[in-house]
Amino acid sequence: MITDRLSRPLGSLRVSVTDRCNLRCRYCMPEQEYAWLPKQSILTFEEITRLVGVFVSLGVEKVRLTGGEPLLRHDLPALTAMLARIDGVRDLAMTTNGLLLTKQAEPLRQAGLGRVTVSLDTLQPQRMQDLARSDRHADVLAGIAAARAAGFRVKLNTVVMRGVNDDELVGLVEFARANQAEVRFIEYMDVGGATGWSPEQVVSQREILEVLSARYGPITPVTTGDISAPAERFQLADGATFGIVASTTAPFCRSCDRSRLTADGTWLLCLYAERGIDLREPLRSGASDPGLADLIASTWRGRTDRGAEERLGVVHRAPLYQVDGLRADPHREMHTRGG
Secondary structure (H helix, E strand, O other), X not given: OOEOOOOOEOOEEEEEOOOOOOOOOOOOOOOOOOOOOOHHHOOOHHHXXXXXXXXHHOOOOEXXXXXXXXXXXXXXXXXXXHHHOXXXXXXXXXXXXXXXXXXHHHHHHHHOOOEEEEEOXXXXXXXXXXXXXXXXXXXXXXXXXXHHHOOOEEEEEEEEEOOOOHHHHHHHHHHHHHOOEEEEEEEOXXXXXXXXXXXXXXXXXXXXXXXXXXXXXXXXXXXXXXXXXXXXXXXXXXXXXXXXXOOOOOOOXXXXXXXXXXXXXXXXXXXXXXXXXXXXXXXXXXXXXXXXXXXXXXXXXXXXXXXXXXXXXXXXXXXXXXXXXXXXXXXXXXXXXOO
16 A cells, blocks of 8 residues: 555545536535536546556555536446446445435445435525525435435435524434434535635534534544544434534544545545646556556655645635636536545
8 A cells, every 4th residue: 555745545536427416506616607527528437447446456445436416427337336346445435416316226236336425415495495506305315215225324414504504413413313324514615616615604513513412412432443534423322423524623634545536537636636637648548557556656655735734724714716716727626526
């Protein structure tokens, strides 16, 4: 296993299969103007599989399919089956908004997908309309039910925003409990299309724990041994668990083993990275697997990225990009780099 300059291993790869999405979540995409990747640049299933195989040969064990919305990629179970056959992939998962999951949950399970994370920012349909400009809240709930019926372990991702959905913390814990899932509360981040972000809108891990402690009593941290996991997990007195991803107020950069492969083959070493490494060009120009491995390994060994830590030190912190900055390079969009 190779490590970077901060001794972080190359252990986890997020693979964006499309930058397109059927929601318009305010924390991910700008309100109206979007920068899309050219369709001819999108990697084929065979190209994705080959690159993932090279990453696995260097130590990657966890692969997560993302987007945009990954279920918009035609015939995703076929790609899932190809990736599941790679020797060394220990954990194959997917993050989805759930809108199309009802019909695809079972085929994905049969293809070898192991886990599903569904974005669920609210239990109120009208709030989903305000947050994501969609009236398909019922489809998300149906997708969660379908994932459970297919035998998946399900996690729920909730981006918590002050004055928007921070009054639903208890309700979401109870919904997760009732649906045999685990909710992960995510601090609102200032990256990608979050052009309306401000520090005042961030509900911190400390505040989330205070709200839940007031309702449930003492909360105990759960020690899993996986220091690279983005969520810190907690347990209520009755055994129910939940997680918090405190990327904004308590960054975990020093243990981050994740990198991101965009749908067009750009490799990003950090969610906050200004630019990435083009792997599509050498791939399509005839580079061998050992040649690709050398490029990836040498790049990772020089990695010093700790973007969230650096952002924490910004005195007058504002959104990382405004719309003109996003339009200058579609790889800056959250829906392109896979969240």
